[in-house]
Amino acid sequence: MRKYREKHLDKINQKRKEDYHNNPEKYREYSRKWLRKNPNCPKEYYEKNKEKIAEKQLENYRKNPLYKEKSKIWRIRNIEKAKKQDKQYYEENKFKSEAKTKAGIYNKKHRIKKHYCKHCGILESKKIKLYMHHPDYSKPIEVITLCASCHVKLHNS
Ligand SMILES: [Zn+2]
Ligand SMILES: [Zn+2]
Numbered sequence: 517m518r519k520y521r522e523k524h525l526d527k528i529n530q531k532r533k534e535d536y537h538n539n540p541e542k543y544r545e546y547s548r549k550w551l552r553k554n555p556n557c558p559k560e561y562y563e564k565n566k567e568k569i570a571e572k573q574l575e576n577y578r579k580n581p582l583y584k585e586k587s588k589i590w591r592i593r594n595i596e597k598a599k600k601q602d603k604q605y606y607e608e609n610k611f612k613s614e615a616k617t618k619a620g621i622y623n624k625k626h627r628i629k630k631h632y633c634k635h636c637g638i639l640e641s642k643k644i645k646l647y648m649h650h651p652d653y654s655k656p657i658e659v660i661t662l663c664a665s666c667h668v669k670l671h672n673s
Contacts, residue, residue, distance in 0.1 A: 611653050618656035619648050630661035635670070638663050 535542075562569065577583055591598045623629050629648050631640045640646045647667050648659035662670065 612650075615650050615653040615656035616648075619650070619659050622657045623648065623659075628657060628659055632661070633663035633666050634660045635662055635666035 619628070629646065631646070632638065633646060638644055644663055646661050646663055649662050649667055649670065650656065650659055652658065
């Protein structure tokens, strides 16, 4: 088969050209379809936007009603694991919110929150809110002061 292709490559290419001339609309439609199926091409675009694409895919996946159904099924099949995960999530968040509350109370008396962001130096104002970040939730009064964008960046890195 391959040999046939090699032998007749010129003929095949010639045939394609003819087809294209006879029916360009069909070919355009074909390439449109291909682009729709492969919106991430060319590769360069994909490399540059890897994260965005992955996020979008995850978002679409979550919007899909099948996703909820699937995770429900997963819970039923892995009930012990699911319970453990829930408990872990609850404990972690309890820990975090306790640290935040303690820091808030302590800050009122001792002012541990600075008036500028430790990372970018921006000053607190009506428009710029600053936040107390806990590098270690087991040390609730050890905080660093960050603006919203530095805070998000830190948590995402
Ligand atoms: Zn900042
Ligand atoms: Zn934080």
